[in-house]
Amino acid sequence: MKNNLHDIVKNGLCIGCGLCQSITGKDYIEILMSSKGRLEPKELKKIPSETFNKILNVCPGVIVEGLPKEQVDTKAKHDLVWGYYLSLYYAWSTDDKIRFESSTGGLLNGLSLYLLESKKVKFILHTVADSDKPMRSVSKLSYNKEELLNSESCSRYGPASPLDKFHEALNLNQTFAFVGKPCDIGAIRQLSKTDERVNRLCKYLLTLVCGGSTEFTKSQDFIESFKVKEEELSILDTEDLEIQEECILKQKMEKNLIENTILFGERNLLGEFILDVKFVQML
Numbered sequence: 001m002k003n004n005l006h007d008i009v010k011n012g013l014c015i016g017c018g019l020c021q022s023i024t025g026k027d028y029i030e031i032l033m034s035s036k037g038r039l040e041p042k043e044l045k046k047i048p049s050e051t052f053n054k055i056l057n058v059c060p061g062v063i064v065e066g067l068p069k070e071q072v073d074t075k076a077k078h079d080l081v082w083g084y085y086l087s088l089y090y091a092w093s094t095d096d097k098i099r100f101e102s103s104t105g106g107l108l109n110g111l112s113l114y115l116l117e118s119k120k121v122k123f124i125l126h127t128v129a130d131s132d133k134p135m136r137s138v139s140k141l142s143y144n145k146e147e148l149l150n151s152e153s154c155s156r157y158g159p160a161s162p163l164d165k166f167h168e169a170l171n172l173n174q175t176f177a178f179v180g181k182p183c184d185i186g187a188i189r190q191l192s193k194t195d196e197r198v199n200r201l202c203k204y205l206l207t208l209v210c211g212g213s214t215e216f217t218k219s220q221d222f223i224e225s226f227k228v229k230e231e232e233l234s235i236l237d238t239e240d241l242e243i244q245e246e247c248i249l250k251q252k253m254e255k256n257l258i259e260n261t262i263l264f265g266e267r268n269l270l271g272e273f274i275l276d277v278k279f280v281q282m283l
């Protein structure tokens with residue numbers, strides 16, 4: 001039974017996406033880090049039942065659906081693992097900065113940059129590191145290359161609320177692209193059924209392979225194993241750790257920066273390419 005927000009949270013259904021806060025505004029809901037290290041909404045004052053019903057109709061903790069059958073292109077093929085697709089490619093950015101500073105080849109940042117520079121959208125709504133607390137993530141509206149790339153816009157494995165600014169983005173009445181996890185995209189599709197601005201303004205939905213996010217406590221345990229506290233941290237680059245190559249952990253020591261680089265192996269360069277984004281057909 002889902003009578004209030006707490007029911008969704010206490011049943012372990014909430015993914016912390018932030019869309020409910022974006023619907024009600026911060027007067028009603030605040031997204032807070034729980035003691036278990038998860039981002040969860042807290043009801044600050046009673047949400048009117050009409051608004052709560054709006055939340056129930058879009059919340060990815062309550063409703064998760066793929067692309068509606070009628071929207072599947074008639075030319076689409078189907079794969080047991082990948083689902084419906086028109087074509088499948090290996091892809092990576094050919095801009096070395098984007099490729100090696102992004103997560104796994106920089107395709108999402110490369111495509112986001114393309115959408116900005118070709119003026120297909122005014123801004124990108126994506127997820128970046130909190131500049132004051134780099135272990136934490138915040139959503140961001142980026143209007144140019146510098147804003148897009150100089151903010152640790154790579155895989156953020158800990159808790160994040162990529163949709164907490166979604167209504168703020170819609171209210172700007174400008175075209176944009178959204179980058180987020182498949183469940184975030186599912187919530188946007190649900191919202192598009194009742195808010196006509198979604199399909200008109202949010203022109204592109206870009207997503208990543210996602211096996212779920214980790215609790216914040218995991219990151220805390222990790223840095224504490226190197227005797228570093230969160231308030232001493234200036235950079236935590238965990239993507240390389242994920243592929244067991246290297247992990248960069250920069251620690252602020254008074255005015256100096258001490259860089260602890262943990263090396264697991266060497267990067268494998270895959271080759272050189274002339275296009276901004278390289279595609280190699282898979283199937």
Ligand SMILES: Cc1cc2nc3c(=O)[nH]c(=O)nc-3n(C[C@H](O)[C@H](O)[C@H](O)COP(=O)(O)OP(=O)(O)OC[C@H]3O[C@@H](n4cnc5c(N)ncnc54)[C@H](O)[C@@H]3O)c2cc1C
Pocket residue numbers: 101102103104105106107108109110126127128153154155156157158159160162179180181184208209210211212213214
């Ligand atoms: C929570 C999470 C789980 C993942 N699980 C898997 C997995 O199980 N298997 C696997 O192979 N790969 C996994 N990945 C890696 C992911 O598939 C790669 O990041 C993806 O291939 C994109 O690489 P890229 O270099 O193109 O992205 P980049 O160009 O580095 O861009 C990354 C984009 O993702 C956005 N983003 C980052 N973190 C989040 C977040 N938490 N929520 C919403 N948006 C975010 C950023 O804003 C940025 O726009 C996971 C990533 C995340 C964030």
Ligand code: SF4
Pocket residue numbers: 005008009013014015016017018019020021040041055058059060061062
């Ligand atoms: S909308 Fe998102 S943050 Fe709000 S309850 Fe549902 S999953 Fe949690």
